[in-house]
Amino acid sequence: MRARDLLADFPVVGPDTPVLEAxxxxxxxxxxxxxxxGGDRAPLTILPGAEVLRLAVPGYxxxxxxxxxxxxxxHADAFLDRLDxxxxxxxxPSGRWRELPITDEDATVLELAALMARTRSPLVAVVRDGRLLGAVTLQALLDRALGA
Structure with a gap:
């Protein structure tokens, strides 16, 4: 089974999209x-939902x-107001050194799982010639791997 077999359309945002919209x-x-x-719809990175929370929850x-x-x-119920x-x-996430969870459509299920684990990302962007085809989510990967 390859990434193309688990591929799903996936919404995208740009770096300048309001984080509340995201x-x-x-x-x-x-x-x-x-x-x-980016402007050419080529994937730049993945924004895990937890990073949105990290921005919203006060550091203390x-x-x-x-x-x-x-x-x-x-006040606790209104913590997302900090995103306005x-x-x-x-x-x-800061640091450009980190590996991006992006692969091609020929990646195997194990390659996808290893990439998700290594990058701690709940999804992987799948590209062909630098253009986004869609994504494979952790849930789709586990469903298929477990035979669900």
Whole structure:
């Protein structure tokens, strides 16, 4: 089985897309992440949903989870308000050194799984000649690998 056999259309965002728009897309379509593309629709990177949360959750709550408990419920429920006016670019993980979860349509299931594990990405962008064909999600990969 190859990447092309697990391929699905997948929504994309650009680096300058408002991150609140990206968060809504993640929620409405129950996605594990989004593909970030450039002007030519070539994939640049993957934005895992957890990175959107990282941008929204105050650093002091990430550093000391006990502090999150002392924030009153009204303010705790509004933590996504911190995303207003911010872009996808700001939510992307820092460091260009990291391997991108992008492969070609001939990748095997094991290659896809290894790439997801290595990059800690819930999806892999699949390309042909630098153009996005779609994506393989962790769920699709596990469903097929487990025979579900």
């Amino acid at each position: 968060a809504r897309l993640l929620a409405e379509q129950d996605l594990p992440g989004l593909i970030v593309t 709550c990430q550093d000391d989870p006990a502090l999150a408990r002392v924030v009153d419920e009204a 006016g911010r872009t996808v670019r700001e939510a992307l």
